[in-house]
Amino acid sequence: MTATTPIDRTDWDDAVRPADDFYRHVNGRWLAGHPVPPEYGSYGAFHEVNERNQELLHRLLHEAADDPGADGSVRHKVGDYFLAGTDEDAIAAAGIDPLRAQLDAIDAIGSAADARAIAPHLERDGVGAFYGIGIAPDFADANAYLVYVGQGGLGLPDRDYYLKDDERSTQLLDAYRAHVATQLGNLGIAADEALAAADGIIAFERRLGEASLTKEQLRDPQLTLNRHTMDELDGLMPRWRLATLVREIGGTQPTVSVDCPDFFRVLDEAIADTPVDVLRHYLRWRVVKTYASALPPAFEDAAFAFYGTLLGGQQEPKPRWKRVLDIATQDIGELVSQLYVAEAFPPAAKDRCEHLVGHLLESMGTAIRTNPWMTEPTREEALRKLAGFSFKIGYPDEWRDYTPLVPARDSFAANRLRAARFEHDRQFGRLEQPVDKGEWLLPPHIVNAYYHPLLNEIVFPAGILQPPFFWADADDAINYGGIGSVIGHEITHGFDDQGSQFDATGALRNWWTEEDRTEFMRRAEVLEQQFNASPVTDDVMVNGKLTLGENIADLGGLAIAYHAFRDALHGAEPMVDGMTPDQRFFAAYATIWRMGYTDAYARLLANVDPHAPAHYRANIPMSNFEPFAAAFDIEEGSPMARPAAERARIW
Numbered sequence: 001m002t003a004t005t006p007i008d009r010t011d012w013d014d015a016v017r018p019a020d021d022f023y024r025h026v027n028g029r030w031l032a033g034h035p036v037p038p039e040y041g042s043y044g045a046f047h048e049v050n051e052r053n054q055e056l057l058h059r060l061l062h063e064a065a066d067d068p069g070a071d072g073s074v075r076h077k078v079g080d081y082f083l084a085g086t087d088e089d090a091i092a093a094a095g096i097d098p099l100r101a102q103l104d105a106i107d108a109i110g111s112a113a114d115a116r117a118i119a120p121h122l123e124r125d126g127v128g129a130f131y132g133i134g135i136a137p138d139f140a141d142a143n144a145y146l147v148y149v150g151q152g153g154l155g156l157p158d159r160d161y162y163l164k165d166d167e168r169s170t171q172l173l174d175a176y177r178a179h180v181a182t183q184l185g186n187l188g189i190a191a192d193e194a195l196a197a198a199d200g201i202i203a204f205e206r207r208l209g210e211a212s213l214t215k216e217q218l219r220d221p222q223l224t225l226n227r228h229t230m231d232e233l234d235g236l237m238p239r240w241r242l243a244t245l246v247r248e249i250g251g252t253q254p255t256v257s258v259d260c261p262d263f264f265r266v267l268d269e270a271i272a273d274t275p276v277d278v279l280r281h282y283l284r285w286r287v288v289k290t291y292a293s294a295l296p297p298a299f300e301d302a303a304f305a306f307y308g309t310l311l312g313g314q315q316e317p318k319p320r321w322k323r324v325l326d327i328a329t330q331d332i333g334e335l336v337s338q339l340y341v342a343e344a345f346p347p348a349a350k351d352r353c354e355h356l357v358g359h360l361l362e363s364m365g366t367a368i369r370t371n372p373w374m375t376e377p378t379r380e381e382a383l384r385k386l387a388g389f390s391f392k393i394g395y396p397d398e399w400r401d402y403t404p405l406v407p408a409r410d411s412f413a414a415n416r417l418r419a420a421r422f423e424h425d426r427q428f429g430r431l432e433q434p435v436d437k438g439e440w441l442l443p444p445h446i447v448n449a450y451y452h453p454l455l456n457e458i459v460f461p462a463g464i465l466q467p468p469f470f471w472a473d474a475d476d477a478i479n480y481g482g483i484g485s486v487i488g489h490e491i492t493h494g495f496d497d498q499g500s501q502f503d504a505t506g507a508l509r510n511w512w513t514e515e516d517r518t519e520f521m522r523r524a525e526v527l528e529q530q531f532n533a534s535p536v537t538d539d540v541m542v543n544g545k546l547t548l549g550e551n552i553a554d555l556g557g558l559a560i561a562y563h564a565f566r567d568a569l570h571g572a573e574p575m576v577d578g579m580t581p582d583q584r585f586f587a588a589y590a591t592i593w594r595m596g597y598t599d600a601y602a603r604l605l606a607n608v609d610p611h612a613p614a615h616y617r618a619n620i621p622m623s624n625f626e627p628f629a630a631a632f633d634i635e636e637g638s639p640m641a642r643p644a645a646e647r648a649r650i651w
């Protein structure tokens, strides 16, 4: 698990030729030696880093619990949250009491109007029942906040699960029915009634699913950013009066954005036509689904059996402390992160990463200036957009203020409710203020990175700035091929099929000429077809359209990281461990993608994840990239070196 050297030849499989499958060449023995552990659905470099981060946090959480320090301090809050989360006896003894107020209010519903009356309370309690309501910068003005309402209400991960009728889908829907009935049974509802209720809930969710946008459509900002006045929003749901609800929960502005107006029309009808006993069961189900992780084992085990094992391919649950840490990351993420970065992210690492980002941005500038397909006006806009990029590295300059949130030692579920209300109040409480440009959308101990199109910024948390992505002491080939390609990936998101629709200020504005857009999409289409031709399991292929933005980012990220690396070499060609700089760069790139999947989890991801399987994320970009073939003397037309005429190239 511990990475000790950037390139470890004992992980390689020399029986696989680089020309056939470079990913397996570099990772073959690692993959053979690291079957997916029973508590995971997939396991790879991202998980290795996460394991290390978690081990460190495990110690820090215990220390905070044992020696919490002053009331109101970070340690005190984190320690109390962790103690309540790991106190399984208290959780079992409390039963569903912590959610009694919510469940009693649902029991008392006698009509759809009654359901509407309690909806604002459920919303603030984190039970987003029928839809999602959130706050983000306005897509027309990144300095102001806007309320976004989005389709939702499904208990399965995507609308397709309700609409397909092949054998596997039917079996899954049957298992979902049984799961919903089990959870209602855990609330004390008789078995027959619970099964009938599950049927009613699925019929209701299927209507919402049919009216929902597909996951491919959801990637299109022109389709999903629709400004509505409050009157127009109430017009979509004349009985439910959604705009009025938004005001009741703290929305103060004259407009909101709606992702799928038709969904809300159908939802209004579905609520009105659904028998009130089904609505009651549906809302109970939503409460249990939201808080199962903080309820007694009967609830948590049932949720794991369905979502963890059947959908996610995990054979065993993670140990309790890891589950609590995962949930703490959602609820009190920046409190946990403060403990983490103090130990895991020295200032020297921050310096070196800032340099890397600077070089990657320069390299992107060169790619924009020299690519053969952009017209001049679009090239100028693209350079303006790049000049407007900002970046964040490691952790925030100023940590989020958690003063109003005080976790207690006695109830995990109560702490989760407190955290939901805190977050709700924090979001709505700042609607009228200018956008907080310093805010982080991921806690810094997370192994991930993001590009935010509305803020035109890239963000790299301390959690991912770790081996094998980033080595504080390694040669440049390792860091450009590793974290450099991730940085490049995030930068190009500003110019992919989604990001290219937002300008330098984050406003949704088409700054492309028709000609450029056509040529961009023609080039993207080549990549889409390559992924469409790639199998995930024996009967499922990669969805090239769903994964297009991420694949464009991988392809571009590799190219701009490589060119930045060549610049950084200043003409030198230092051999390290018998490898050329280019060979080490590509080996580092292939290493960060090592990952094994369970069959169930691979299928789930194929349905919902905009990222392709890691094997293809490594190999397909390299197979399109001439310097890779040159570095390993690979003959054109080999699996890892596509013929020149078939290569995808955007940046």
Ligand SMILES: [Zn+2]
Residues within 6 Å of the ligand: 489, 490, 493, 550, 553
């Ligand atoms: Zn991405």
